[in-house]
Amino acid sequence: MSVLLIAEHNNKEIRPFTLNAITAASQMDEDVHVLLIGNNCGEVAKSLSEMPAVKKVLHTEAPHYENYLAENFAPLVVKVSENYSHIVCSANTFGKNLMPRIAAHLDISQVSDITKVISADTFLRPIYAGNAFATVKSTDAKKCITIRPTSFEPCETSGGSAPIEKIESVEEFKLSKFVKREEVKSDRPELGTARIVVSGGRGMQNGENFKLITDIADKLNAAIGASRAAVDAGYISNEHQVGQTGKVVVPDLYIAVGISGAIQHLAGMKESKIIVAINKDGEAPIFSVADYGLEADLFEALPQFLEELNKLNSIQK
Amino acid sequence: MKILVAVKRVIDYNVQVRVKEDGSGVVTDNVKMSSNPPDDNAIEEAVKFKEAGKATEIIAITVGEEKSQETVRKALAVGADRGILIKTEGTVEPLAVAKSLKKIVDREKPDLVLMGKQAIDDDCNQTGQMLSALLNWPQATFASKIEIKDKILEVTREVDEGLEMIEVNLPAVITCDLRLNEPRYASLPNIMKAKKKPLEILTASDLGVDTAPRVQQIKVEEPPKRKAGIKVASVAELVSKLKNEAKVI
Numbered sequence: 001m002s003v004l005l006i007a008e009h010n011n012k013e014i015r016p017f018t019l020n021a022i023t024a025a026s027q028m029d030e031d032v033h034v035l036l037i038g039n040n041c042g043e044v045a046k047s048l049s050e051m052p053a054v055k056k057v058l059h060t061e062a063p064h065y066e067n068y069l070a071e072n073f074a075p076l077v078v079k080v081s082e083n084y085s086h087i088v089c090s091a092n093t094f095g096k097n098l099m100p101r102i103a104a105h106l107d108i109s110q111v112s113d114i115t116k117v118i119s120a121d122t123f124l125r126p127i128y129a130g131n132a133f134a135t136v137k138s139t140d141a142k143k144c145i146t147i148r149p150t151s152f153e154p155c156e157t158s159g160g161s162a163p164i165e166k167i168e169s170v171e172e173f174k175l176s177k178f179v180k181r182e183e184v185k186s187d188r189p190e191l192g193t194a195r196i197v198v199s200g201g202r203g204m205q206n207g208e209n210f211k212l213i214t215d216i217a218d219k220l221n222a223a224i225g226a227s228r229a230a231v232d233a234g235y236i237s238n239e240h241q242v243g244q245t246g247k248v249v250v251p252d253l254y255i256a257v258g259i260s261g262a263i264q265h266l267a268g269m270k271e272s273k274i275i276v277a278i279n280k281d282g283e284a285p286i287f288s289v290a291d292y293g294l295e296a297d298l299f300e301a302l303p304q305f306l307e308e309l310n311k312l313n314s315i316q317k
Numbered sequence: 318m319k320i321l322v323a324v325k326r327v328i329d330y331n332v333q334v335r336v337k338e339d340g341s342g343v344v345t346d347n348v349k350m351s352s353n354p355p356d357d358n359a360i361e362e363a364v365k366f367k368e369a370g371k372a373t374e375i376i377a378i379t380v381g382e383e384k385s386q387e388t389v390r391k392a393l394a395v396g397a398d399r400g401i402l403i404k405t406e407g408t409v410e411p412l413a414v415a416k417s418l419k420k421i422v423d424r425e426k427p428d429l430v431l432m433g434k435q436a437i438d439d440d441c442n443q444t445g446q447m448l449s450a451l452l453n454w455p456q457a458t459f460a461s462k463i464e465i466k467d468k469i470l471e472v473t474r475e476v477d478e479g480l481e482m483i484e485v486n487l488p489a490v491i492t493c494d495l496r497l498n499e500p501r502y503a504s505l506p507n508i509m510k511a512k513k514k515p516l517e518i519l520t521a522s523d524l525g526v527d528t529a530p531r532v533q534q535i536k537v538e539e540p541p542k543r544k545a546g547i548k549v550a551s552v553a554e555l556v557s558k559l560k561n562e563a564k565v566i
Contacts, residue, residue, distance in 0.1 A: 109412045290546045
């Protein structure tokens with residue numbers, strides 16, 4: 001049997017987490033077929049076919065697939081799913097929204113957000129905000145799986161030549177309508193895949209003070225993160241939130257500034273390779289996960305930090 | 318508009334969860350339990366709709382063990398009109414919860430079903446989407462804003478790229494983000510009044526729903542521990558450590 005992987009894309013490019021999902025899928029079975037649902041997305045089909053881990057691309061187009069409404073995608077996946085043992089996508093807002101709808105249509109109990117493929121039916125997944133890890137075995141004949149993208153390496157993107165098979169679309173679901181997406185355009189690396197993340201918390205006190213974070217992020221070519229408290233307080237927009245209900249990040253370097261370190265925040269960043277905490281409260285729980293802790297007033301420490309960075313001869317990109 | 322709000326009883330979000338020594342699960346004995354935080358947002362939104370004259374009745378429902386009544390009572394204290402407990406034993410997976418909820422939706426015919434986007438215990442993030450699939454209704458997940466426009470809801474969703482706006486026709490299922498609203502506390506008089514509100518108790522087998530788990534939990538382990546770090550005395554020392562010791566900048 002083969003794995004059916006649902007690609008996330010914007011009709012021009014593959015979204016990066018699809019590459020991590022392909023790696024995870026190929027650990028369940030080497031015969032990975034990617035389902036591409038979109039509108040005028042021929043270029044995306046071509047780039048998928050060049051990925052060595054992809055054995056076949058199933059490509060379907062229709063105007064109502066322009067934006068990924070789960071109500072439109074799920075019936076098509078169900079229709080295509082018959083000959084597959086696994087249906088896989090990434091556990092970001094795309095996959096979280098879509099996969100349960102597919103699973104329910106197929107009467108399958110989904111396994112969410114896995115961090116490891118132990119065998120074709122057994123997986124490791126975090127529960128309780130990553131305070132415990134469960135090894136679970138799916139007993140359904142067919143599996144619906146979402147994968148935690150940061151737990152799998154992205155797949156190779158060139159050297160393959162998989163066939164592209166056109167498949168027919170299914171009827172539009174007319175009771176839901178996409179209106180618009182407000183994407184925040186930024187030249188910075190994406191939060192989910194950045195090598196360095198600099199995050200601010202409630203200690204930043206207001207949105208303007210995030211400039212102190214931005215300056216350092218610019219210098220380090222880092223993405224900007226935030227605690228839920230900072231987002232709730234309106235200092236910064238929601239797509240920056242790191243944590244149990246936000247994004248999970250695993251950068252080489254995570255710098256937490258003015259973040260106390262609630263369980264829910266640690267859930268989103270504690271797998272980072274190196275963690276730095278800057279906080280004036282020496283008792284803050286963030287220090288318990290930090291490799292390097294600096295007990296200091298962030299309003300003094302951040303300008304100094306920038307100054308020290310400016311003194312360096314070179315900074316890794 | 319009639320609203321059904323699904324809630325779940327979970328380990329309180331402030332509790333540091335501990336894994337049982339035998340690896341069979343996490344410790345729940347003598348641990349503080351609460352309602353699942355985004356479910357509080359779901360109840361709050363329903364109550365706000367009722368206060369604004371847009372909802373006529375709010376039914377709070379949970380699927381779980383006998384003690385889950387507490388969570389329904391809390392919803393009643395905040396403003397739900399009546400409650401339903403679908404009693405089950407042991408682990409109930411989101412698919413079985415969705416099937417149980419569907420039975421009640423078929424009977425009660427609500428115009429809107431609200432629930433939290435994710436339960437903070439199993440972190441599955443499935444039930445709302447599954448229910449809407451079983452009903453073949455529109456779904457709006459991770460909602461941070463809901464506006465009613467006659468028979469259409471305009472919902473702002475929190476997605477990885479930022480915000481997305483969609484329109485869904487009623488009836489629909491909406492899963493709520495923590496930023497949807499600020500849940501209120503129940504006042505003491507309302508807690509007392511809630512004790513007199515009707516609470517119907519059914520079992521999953523009454524409804525003909527098979528809740529047997531399809532995903533076996535083989536073992537539960539502690540996450541790998543991070544090795545203790547150090548405190549640095551100055552920013553200069555920090556930058557030097559990052560450059561020369563950790564070699565990450």
